[in-house]
Structure formats: structure tokens, C-alpha cells
Amino acid sequence: MTQRTVEHGNFSIERRFDAPASLVFQALTDVEMKRRWFAEGDGWVTESYALDAREGGHEEGTFRYQDGPPIRNETTYLDVVDDRRLVLSYCMFIDGKRISASLATIELSPEASGTRLIYTEQAAFLDGADTLKTRKEGCEQLFDTLGSELTRLAA
């Protein structure tokens, strides 16, 4: 039989944005707004991207970095509380091979002037094709990009 392994791991990322929770939620759930910070970036080609962030809805994207292999995510939104919470499951694929399955929770809390975001990912990395460290770093970059986008929108 083929060697099969699973490495489980969890991490959290916290950010504070100078934007109301409703705008942060919109940037997480509106397909055109999310596409800008999530799917596009220097050197990246977006082959497909779709988002329906309602309970039971799906998100999918296929991306390439320069002339690298296709990187794909497939997401299902499980729990959605407007302006407050998203719980989703997602899988990542490289070149058609599933490298991970994750449960991800995004919690938004209004603060005096802005919003605190806590992202928690509980992941199963499959067959040694990805690591907790790499995943956390990738997510940190995404939330930094979201922060820049929110700053741009506020300006």
C-alpha cells in the first residue's frame, strides 16, 4: 500500500483593523472585494475564482505562481453570522493532489475604533506535502494584504 500520513496542527492569527466589522465582513464575503486581497498578487495568475459565502455555499480558486503548478482551494461555508463569524472547511491541492484539509474559524469583534479579527485554523496535512509553519506564514501574509486593502478602502 502507498505510504499515507496525516500531521495535525492548529494555529491562530490575530489582527486589528481600523475599519468597522461590517466592512471587514464584506471584504471576507463579497466576491469582488475578496478576490482583490485573496486571489490576486504580484506574480500570481488567477485561473478561476468564485465565492458564495452563505451557509452551505462554496468558494473555489485555482492559482499559479509564475509558471508553477496549479494551486487550488475548495471551501465550504459551514456557519455564517453576519459581521461576526465565519466557520468553513477547506482543502488545498497542488497539481491535483490534495495536500491538506482544514477547519477555519474567523471571529470579528468590534472595538472602540475598529475591529479585532481572530483566525483559527485546525488542519490535517496529508502525506507530507505541506507544513503548519508554511501554512501559518501564508495566512499571515493574506491577512496583512487584507489590512492593506482595508486601509486603501478607508482612504
Next chain:
Amino acid sequence: MTQRTVEHGNFSIERRFDAPASLVFQALTDVEMKRRWFAEGDGWVTESYALDAREGGHEEGTFRYQDGPPIRNETTYLDVVDDRRLVLSYCMFIDGKRISASLATIELSPEASGTRLIYTEQAAFLDGADTLKTRKEGCEQLFDTLGSELTRLAA
């Protein structure tokens, strides 16, 4: 706004069964076989149960304990490796209210005479309606019942 909370937690359960991995896998993925140990039990009424344990397939069940409220699960199978591994996401509902979302991994390893099963659940308990301890105890009971069913099948 309504008070919203998320408690994250993980646990693992390990069992050894005197049955080949192929039979354990069958008991996890065949609707009639799984229904017996998963959906039926003294005092429980099964209002609905369906299982399609292929990648992208769904499982759903609605159960009542005596005259209690409906308890429902909704599952999606994410990764399926015959006789070796299942990765799934699932939500639990009591009386229509979502109480948790989880990522669950089942790993099967053939041993000299039997199979080792490791179940790992990474859970998000929503709005204080369930706990890690209760969930782990419930899963331990289910895998004990699976063990009894495998013993019955071997006899």
C-alpha cells in the same frame, strides 16, 4: 448583537480491532453497516440516515433520544483512501441550532492480526452549546459500539 463564542479543542481516540482493515473500512463507509453501530441504539429513534462516503459525498442523520429534541449531523467527506483513511467535516445541530463544526480524521493501520484505528477530531464548539469532554465521551462510546459490531461480524 447576540453573544457569540467559539471554543476550539482537539482530541484523539485509539482502538484496536480484531478485524482486517478492509472490514473496518466497510463498517465506516457502507450505509447499512454504519447505520447499525452509528445510528441505532437503545432509546434512540432514527428519523433519517443517509451516507455516501465518497470524496465530496455527504452523510446526514437526524436522531432523537427518547422524547428529546432532534439531534442532527451533516457531514461532507473530503479525503477518502480505501482501507486507510477518511477525512471529513461535520456539523452537529440540536433542535435546529448548530452547536459545533469539526474536522475529523480516521486513520486505519493494518497490524499483525487486526487493525489499529486512530480518530482525531479538531472541533469548534459554538455559542457554549457543547464541550470537548462531552464530544470525546460520545465518540468513545461510538467506537466501542463499532468494536462490538466488528466482534459480532467476526463470530
